[in-house]
Amino acid sequence: MKKILEPINLIYPLPVVLVTSSDKQGSNNIITIAWTTNVCRKPVSLGIAIGKGKYSENLIKDTMEFVVNIPGKQLLREIDLCGSVHGDVINKFEATKFTPVDSSIVKPKLIKECPINIECRVVSISEIDSSNFFIGEVLKVHIEEDILKDEKEIDFTKLDPVLYAQEKYYSFGNFLEVRGFSKKSN
Amino acid sequence: MKKILEPINLIYPLPVVLVTSSDKQGSNNIITIAWTTNVCRKPVSLGIAIGKGKYSENLIKDTMEFVVNIPGKQLLREIDLCGSVHGDVINKFEATKFTPVDSSIVKPKLIKECPINIECRVVSISEIDSSNFFIGEVLKVHIEEDILKDEKEIDFTKLDPVLYAQEKYYSFGNFLEVRGFSKKSN
Numbered sequence A, B: 001m002k003k004i005l006e007p008i009n010l011i012y013p014l015p016v017v018l019v020t021s022s023d024k025q026g027s028n029n030i031i032t033i034a035w036t037t038n039v040c041r042k043p044v045s046l047g048i049a050i051g052k053g054k055y056s057e058n059l060i061k062d063t064m065e066f067v068v069n070i071p072g073k074q075l076l077r078e079i080d081l082c083g084s085v086h087g088d089v090i091n092k093f094e095a096t097k098f099t100p101v102d103s104s105i106v107k108p109k110l111i112k113e114c115p116i117n118i119e120c121r122v123v124s125i126s127e128i129d130s131s132n133f134f135i136g137e138v139l140k141v142h143i144e145e146d147i148l149k150d151e152k153e154i155d156f157t158k159l160d161p162v163l164y165a166q167e168k169y170y171s172f173g174n175f176l177e178v179r180g181f182s183k184k185s186n
Helices: A055-063 A073-082 A092-096 B055-063 B073-082 B092-096
Strands: A002-005 A017-022 A028-033 A036-040 A045-051 A065-070 A116-128 A131-144 A162-165 A168-178 B002-005 B017-022 B028-033 B036-040 B045-051 B065-070 B116-128 B131-144 B162-165 B168-178
Touching: A017 A045, A017 A055, A017 A073, A028 A045, A028 A055, A028 A073, A028 A092, A036 B045, A036 B116, A036 B131, A045 A055, A045 A065, A045 A116, A045 B036, A055 A065, A065 A131, A073 A092, A073 A162, A073 A168, A073 B168, A116 B036, A116 B116, A116 B131, A131 B036, A131 B116, A162 B168, A168 B073, A168 B162, B017 B045, B017 B055, B017 B073, B028 B045, B028 B055, B028 B073, B028 B092, B045 B055, B045 B065, B045 B116, B055 B065, B065 B131, B073 B092, B073 B162, B073 B168
Parallel strands: none
Antiparallel strands: A002 B131, A017 A028, A017 A065, A036 A045, A036 B036, A045 A131, A065 A116, A116 A131, A131 B002, A162 A168, A168 B168, B017 B028, B017 B065, B036 B045, B045 B131, B065 B116, B116 B131, B162 B168
């Protein structure tokens, strides 16, 4: 039996990422975001939702660039910290002891401790009332060799990403099937 | 040691949903999508990426409405089927034996077998080359009572969602921590 309810956000679980941003003067920030997805295959693009009034919103709009850093589970405390304090009052690189590394193309820094870093340039901003949805074209990706199976395939067991759903963090599960399996077994 | 690579889609794992759509004449379709996220808290909104030229793109653009149906793991075969065949040649409600149920507000049908159904109206379309990113405002949600802890909290263990990453399906993992834990233990 189903209940009919008023709207709530239900697209979960989503992967936790750390978005780094910077203004033209070099002030920077790290924000924890789970409201993210891939958007386009050609050109490779992704999207991130950031609430209006956030410090990261201002930084991203200043340079129109950001970096998506994907952390593993061992960074859960740092993930939580970057989602719980404000970047305009606390320097999150200092608070987390993360190591900032120069990007190859964009101004925002990469987080060295995250096994994946994705350099992006903003190509679209959808302003939906209390939120900005930034779509970024991916310019360059940096991937830790240890989690690469080949040039394009990630070993997600080794990455061990953190998932988020309704104020809680979860781990990644187990392999089930390869896409297309239902056609092969018929 | 990190490798610097050309762009690939890396925001994974993402939750698998089944999007139902319909044109004004009542032709309908089901498409499997993992490229989805929450977008805004007020009003509650979500986004879905659909490649250009897909049958579902035409249906959604005709009515500017869609329904996001969230399936559990026991529907993995149907999930895979709806992502592997084309809706303009195969009626996916017939192929999956899913039961179409009238929505309360929008024209596209709900899938009865999915424990969560989210009725949406399109408020924004970002066209990024080979892809459309539809942002939908959530108008009404239907949730199976068995997976509800209270009016707003889902028991994700009971929902048992399917995750998707790089052509493979995965299961959901285990609870790790509550958001904000890093502040409490300091």
